[in-house]
Amino acid sequence: MRILLVEDDPQLGDGICVGLKQAGHAVDWLESGRAALHTLATELFDLMILDLGLPDIDGISVLKEIRRDGKSLPVLILTARDTVMDKVEGLDSGADDYLVKPFDLDELCARVRALIRRQAGRSSALIQHGNITLDPAGHTVLLDNQAIPLSAREFNILHTLLENSGRVLSRERLEESLYGWDDPLESNATEVHIHHLRKKLGKKLIVTVRGVGYMIAKATHQPSTTPS
Ligand code: CA
Numbered sequence: 001m002r003i004l005l006v007e008d009d010p011q012l013g014d015g016i017c018v019g020l021k022q023a024g025h026a027v028d029w030l031e032s033g034r035a036a037l038h039t040l041a042t043e044l045f046d047l048m049i050l051d052l053g054l055p056d057i058d059g060i061s062v063l064k065e066i067r068r069d070g071k072s073l074p075v076l077i078l079t080a081r082d083t084v085m086d087k088v089e090g091l092d093s094g095a096d097d098y099l100v101k102p103f104d105l106d107e108l109c110a111r112v113r114a115l116i117r118r119q120a121g122r123s124s125a126l127i128q129h130g131n132i133t134l135d136p137a138g139h140t141v142l143l144d145n146q147a148i149p150l151s152a153r154e155f156n157i158l159h160t161l162l163e164n165s166g167r168v169l170s171r172e173r174l175e176e177s178l179y180g181w182d183d184p185l186e187s188n189a190t191e192v193h194i195h196h197l198r199k200k201l202g203k204k205l206i207v208t209v210r211g212v213g214y215m216i217a218k219a220t221h222q223p224s225t226t227p228s
Pocket of ligand 1: 007053054
C-alpha cells in the first residue's frame with residue numbers, strides 16, 4: 001500500500017518510514033501541511049499518517065481541507081496532543097484513527113492494517129479469495145493452504161488487487177502502491193511481477209483488461225479446508 005507520511009520531526013519521520021517500509025508499504029514523507037495538500041491534489045495514496053503540529057499550517061486544517069475536497073483516503077492522526085478534546089476534534093474533522101506520541105511502531109502498523117482493511121470493507125484480518133489466503137500482517141500467501149513464497153513487490157501487487165477486488169486497476173495505480181518517490185521505477189516491472197504471480201498462483205488469477213489495466217479474477221471455488 002502507498003502511504004503518505006506528514007511529519008516534521010526528522011528523527012521520528014525517518015523511524016516511521018523505515019518501519020512502514022519494513023512492513024512492505026511504499027512510503028512518501030513530507031514535512032509540511034502545504035506540501036501535503038499540494039501532493040494530495042495530484043497523487044493517489046491508500047492512507048495518510050498526519051502529524052498535527054506542523055511548521056506551516058496545522059494538521060487539522062490539512063484534514064478539513066482534503067475532506068472538503070471529497071478525498072476519502074483513511075487518515076490516521078499521529079500527535080503529541082493527548083487531551084480528550086484534541087482527540088474529539090481530530091476525529092470529528094475527518095480522521096479515521098488517532099494515535100498519541102510516544103507510540104509503539106507495532107501498534108502503528110497494526111492500526112494501518114486495520115484502516116486499510118476497513119477501507120476495503122473487510123472485517124477479517126485475512127483476505128480470502130477462492131483457494132488463496134493472503135495475510136497482510138504476516139506477509140504470507142497460501143494457495144490451497146500451501147505457503148507460496150512471493151517477493152515484496154509481488155506481494156504488494158497481489159494485496160492491492162485483492163483489496164480492490166471487482167475493480168480494474170491501471171498499471172499506474174499499481175505502480176503507485178509499489179513505489180515511493182525514492183525508489184527507482186523500472187520499466188515493464190509491473191508486467192514482470194504479474195507474470196510471476198500468474199506462474200506461482202495460477203494463470204487465470206489476474207485478468208488483463210486490454211488498454212485499461214489489471215483485475216483479480218472472480219473466485220471460482222472456495223478453499224477445501226478452512227485455514228486455522
Ligand atoms: Ca510536529
